[in-house]
Amino acid sequence: MIFLSNAVIVFLLVEALLLSLLLLALYHVIPIIRHWDFADTSPRQYALEKRSYLAQLIIFFTLAFKIALLPYFAYMIDGLSLMVPGAMCAAGVLGANDYGAFLLGLKVAILFGVGLWIILNRRDLQASDYPYTRLKYLLFLALFALIAFESALDWLYLSSIATTTPVSCCSSIYGASTLGSPIPFGLSKEELLILFYLLYALCLVAALYSIGWISLFANAALIYIGYYAVVYFFGLYIYELPTHQCPFCMLQREYGYVGYAIWGTLLLGGFFGIASALFAPLHGSTTRALYRLSALCNTLFVLICSTYVLRYYFLNGVWL
Amino acid sequence: MPAKRLIDLLFLLLYRHRRKHMGVFLLSTLIVFVLLSFMLTAQSLHHTLFSALEQQPDFIVQKVRGGRSVDTPTAWMEEFARIHGVERVAPRLFGRYFYEPNETHFTLIGIDPFEAQSSKFLETLVAGLDLKCFIAEDGMLIGEGVKAVLDHHHFFDYYVFRAPDRSKIEVPIMGTLPREAAVLGNDAVLLSAERARTILGIAHDHATDIALFVPNPLERDTVRDKLIMAHFDTRIIAKSELEKLYERLYNYKGALFLSLFTAVLLSFMMILYARYQGLHGSERREIAILRAVGWSIKEVLSLKLLENALVAFGAFALGFVLSYMYVFFLQAPLLREVFMGFENLRVHLWLQPHLEGATLITVALLYFTPFMAAVLIPVWRAAITEPLEAMR
Missing domain, CATH: 1.20.120 (Four Helix Bundle (Hemerythrin (Met), subunit A))
Incomplete structure (x- = not known):
């Protein structure tokens, strides 16, 4: 029932799109992590550098959208409070099942990771010898795992909000x-x-x-x-x-x-x-x-x- | 590079590759236009409905007998008024009147012009209405849909209602409800409480239902409990339930549209990808020259991204302006019909200009994400062009 809300559809759609983009980036990132060596002058390293451009481009844009998605998530949850009995704001909707509160914490934690990645990426690109390339892609691996986990939780959370069972409103929480x-x-x-x-x-x-x-x-x-x-x-x-x-x-x-x-x-x-x-x-x-x-x-x-x-x-x- | 030079270069590039960008620009504009027109129409209706709902009572109590609602005794009002937290109790008189020549229903609403609240409501509803005249002539105000039907049957200044007691009641038409009220008031006929009672056959110690106003939201649950305990043959309708109902109705059509639109967005991505995938000879040379004069891959990447971002933003802005004009100036011809039903009187709906940031953000998310996803790889592929190979 909750899928009938416009915002939820948009949110899940955008999230799925971003996750598939990250999957694409992952495909390019793994060989970079395994074989990256800036001092090497082989064609393989040369090709890796080119792939690295694509990987960081995709990751950067995806993560930037990810940042925009957190306030949208809050807005969406707030909008759902009309449909969930007893809820008067996002507090009630988040408490509608066991995933909500944890999910919000996870989202904020991921955002911190995203911020760190963006700064690290900037530092890496500013330096002439890309000193942090391997580090930033390792960080990306961790982020990817978290984001995949988060997307799964989003589905679980949104699909298990019941529109018939009353939840607590913020004044009782x-x-x-x-x-x-x-x-x-x-x-x-x-x-x-x-x-x-x-x-x-x-x-x-x-x-x-x-x-x-x-x-x-x-x-x-x-x-x-x-x-x-x-x-x-x-x-x-x-x-x-x-x-x-x-x-x-x-x-x-x-x-x-x-x-x-x-x-x-x-x-x-x-x-x-x-x-x-x-x-x-x-x-x-x-x-x-x-x-x-x-x-x-x-x-x-x-x-x-x-x-x-x-x-x-x-x-x-x-x-x- | 100075900012101005970069901007010059950007526009030069856009102009040079206008053929390539034009198709994408038009398609993107169309996507934004359709999406936003739909959202704006829905949102305007939603806004009108909800602002009308705001003036509605917090609770409505109806007497039911065997699941059907019957007239509610007005004696209950005093009882309800004694519940703490209830600010005001009012009887409501309304019902449907079957208009035979057209096989449609009018919604008759009885209003007590001597009551402060309803007279204020009347004055705000119909600007320039002479209340004294309304009372003296005991006339009625009709919605636009009703007016169209009555005009068609040549009832220009009055209509003769047929009451259950076989009497005929002639009521003069005093005015038309404003078009802003068309969502709810299209089939409405507003007349004095006394007249409404006679036409609808409601006894003097009864009303259609009883409205309760409870201003403090924290007290509503308790009031509701007390109402449930007061009588066992009632149906209690809370405003929050109506809100939920409207919200679901509004979301239902929107969700249906958005789910189907997903397919359009996916094909939009494919078209963008295919369009930007192939590099023209001139474009390859251009990038090669930039690389040869010392640009790094990173800089070429950002230049190409900026070029695409300009197209994307331009299309979004144009799509927004077009859809705003289409919906609010032209009143969304064709699209409006999607939202309208044809069960009763035809509604000539007036879409009130109303813009919510959230709608814009929703559309922006839905448009920019696929756009970005589709162009990243082609842009990268262009930027890593080998300068030597390309210039050869």
Whole structure:
């Protein structure tokens, strides 16, 4: 029944197309991994270099589309909430069966891998002797396995969403009624906020002085803490409701689709921060650009979140 | 290379190979045009339906007897009004009136012009309607479809309804519903509650059904439970169920179309691939010269990709503009009929201009992915041309 939704058909179609393209790339990548030797002057190496152009071209484009597909996935899931009884936003649809939550996590993880591949590919092409070719294709192998797994999960997930069994809505999944504090480490809301802004400051410092391991740690922590801060603190100001705690409702039209910007900047900032740490041993302009991008995205993220809080306070004169 | 030079070169290339690109450009434009026209029409209808649905009550309670709905006693209203969370309870009077000469049905809707909500609704529905006149003459407002039928039978300013009690009731026509309301109001006849009761044969202490407004979504489930417990001979229709029904209906036709369109997209890819596969002698020489003057494979690749991207984007933009004009200015002739049924009165539907980013993104995904998939290999094959061989 769920296949009757337009977005689902488009999504699965595009996904199948991308997977077959990646399969094509795989066919060219395997001989490259086995026989690549830049110092070799044999015709085989020469042919491999040409095939490498095709492989990286296909992989690059496919992965770029893959990035565009994640927000589309969120949009599609959100649209399905009309058809699934009980669901009021994507939270309910994701919880409709056991695949949903895991699938979303997998998609984000794959996106991190995709980002790393694109940066590595860029570095590889900039250098004159293609030093990372084998490395990037090995990374591609891992990505391919993950993406194939993800596509299978997509089918399983979408085909097993029941349109007759009711699911929980976000207010019962993330709701205030659950026993105990959902915030990790037993933090209070104030402590969570302080930690959040401190981590942001740490990220900025790490980016300013290009300290890789701090950037790695601080950005990973910011994603984790930022998620909870948005769901349990900033979200309340976005929804202007003290009881509404949900990471998905903000993706809807009622809130100006701001969720895409919030989660997008958080993930991008974290990704660039972590990537800059991983690429730090390579030095060069890429790393510095990554630090700058990380700082930019994190700042945007914090600005968007904080603006909602301040705006609410200015309009209503109280904190939630 | 300075950006301007590159752009000059790009357009020069496009112009030189215009023959080769033209076919692809036209075909791509057509693909985008058909896809987007369909989506825009569907989306406009969807939007109109859902914005009409927004004003609908959150619950409708009907009395049923043996599975058939019968008139609902208005005494229930007070009972329902006492449920916490229910903001407003209103009786609804409507029914179908069989118009024999044409073998069609009109939908009669009774409206209480003295009630604040419905008079406001009337005024927003029909701009410039004189409410006092409407009340004084006890007239009716009719949908465009009804008007066409009545005009055909020369009922220009009034119509004589035949009531169940064998009386004949002449009702003057006060105006026509705006064309924006045609999706739902095409076969509608709006008249005063009193008149509607007589024509439809509804007793004074009864209504067709009872509408409940529950503004807070969190309270709706509880209200629903209480309604279920209140009477055992009722059917309760929630607005969310209607929304789901409409959504399914809307998705059904869209999905059917998209599934079939998959075949078109696959053949589109094949045509693109075949078209770009063969390299002309002049094009080979061109690439060879670029390679000979020091361009790397990578740079030739990006040049060729840019060339194709320009064609793809140009076709997308043109397809978008054309389909927007076709759907919203020309009102999608032919295509519109796909969405319309012919069961009752013929609907002259007015497609309201409405554009959602999501629709554009959906079409873009569906178009650019196959386009990209089809051109990558031909572009690569062109870029790795051996310069020496080609120039020989």
